[in-house]
Amino acid sequence: MKKSIPAVLLASAALVVGFTAPTASAADPAPGGGKMVAVEGAKSLSVDMDTVSKSAKMKNTKTILESNPQMAAASANVCGSGYTISTGASRYGIYGTTYTWTNGTETGDSYYDKPICAVFFNDTGYTRYMGIRLKDNYTATPDVEDFGAYRSYAGPVYQKKGYCGRAYSYMEVGGKAVVDNYLGVGSCN
Template sequence: MGILGLTAPQVAAADQPVLSVSAKADKNTKAIAAAQPRSVARAATVCGTGYKLYKAEQLPDSRRFGTLFVYVKGDNPASNDAPTCAILDNNLGSAKWMKITLCSNYTADGCASDSGVFSQYAGPVYRARGGCGTVAALMKNSTSDSVYIIDRKTDSTNCN
């Protein structure tokens, strides 16, 4: 009991991560954000200010060796001109060889990649005009290993 005879809450509001999820995020992304608020907030902090979660995908499946996070700035993530950030979060608890590649829909803008042996995450990688582009996530146990435990390429944002 506190001084005023009130029981203190178990978790203060200030201890809760602040999530910024795009209104255009799909239901799977919103479910991951609700289930993993600290991971989502931490990845957003790595991308920088103003980015909102647009896509979260457990990879390779529900076993969740890693989580792909795509963040966008602005209210129209489907725009070719949406600034985009991507991170591949390592959920295995030990260092793995990882690579994250984010490509713009504009051929002249090319791709940005980050690769190496990481215990926490690969990235962030940015494209100033990353909307409607692609993102690829790779993970294997070591640099010399030929078998990928994550090998995923997908659209960075939906563009219909």
């Protein structure tokens, strides 16, 4: 099954990018008590500063989002209303980019119990066998995944308590795996 980004979604992404919500500073609290900073060029999107400040690998998240704010907004829109706080992004060469988002609410007793959405965007422009799998921080919860032949993206996939989990991205080109990577969701102790 081929997925493509509907024109209405791209138009929505353009609206999100052009929206001039109050900008967040590094000191502004996010819902749930964390700190966030606005994504330049997409002021309605923000980055969970706990993610950025605690993990060297995650410091690229803000850079990735700001390098293409329209695609960042499109990935947030794919996740749905309220998913505007980034908990991670990773670009895999010329092949694809994985985004993880939260709406900042807590779904349990812990700061780490946050709903997470993951999307793996196909950056090649061609239909590829690819997928995204999201594992939460609890061993008893089954993974959620979306694998198939997609031109635009795999996902979205959701975990109710996905913060501190892992997003697995996979893509094949010519029968060979070119993306086979994990991305930590958020920064955990």
